[in-house]
Amino acid sequence: MEDTVFCGVFDGHGPYGHVIAKRVKDLLPLKLGSNLESYLSCEELLKEISLNAADRMTSDSLVQISANGESRVYNKDQDMVQMLLTSIVKAYRFMDKELKMQVDVDCFCSGTTAVTMFKQGQHLVVGNIGDSRVVLGTRNKENKLVPFQ
Secondary structure: OOOEEEEEEEEEEOOOHHHHHHHHHHHHHHHHHHHHHHHHHHHHHHHHHHHHOOOEEOOOOEEEEEEOOEEEEEEHHHHHHHHHHHHHHHHHHHHHHHHHOOOOOOOOOOEEEEEEEEEEOOEEEEEEEOOOOOOOEEEOOOOOEEEOO
16 A cells, blocks of 8 residues: 555563564564455455446545445545554454464463554554553644644
């Protein structure tokens, strides 16, 4: 995906926290990428349908798709945000299940917090698990960071 950035901070805790944080750092972006590729395949299918059916643009971000007599207004911006949210939640859940299956790591006494940020174009999706958080900020006229919450 063009114009895409993924960032994450993983803060391990407990005897195996460093191992868990490293596994999440290594696997979460791969799983997220895989989820996004699946959604992009669906996006390509929608584009193909819109090209082959009697469709029309209703605005810059809305496309009316008509296929088999059914009509749906497809909002590219809303669907993009929903795709990002769903992909991140699925990736987090995958990591949770994956870590629980590891026999060499005690996930009962160890774990990691996670703060992730996914930027695609103008869309920004932030997720966190645990007691870590991210603060969105802007710069004022004096170029000082000002938290935006």
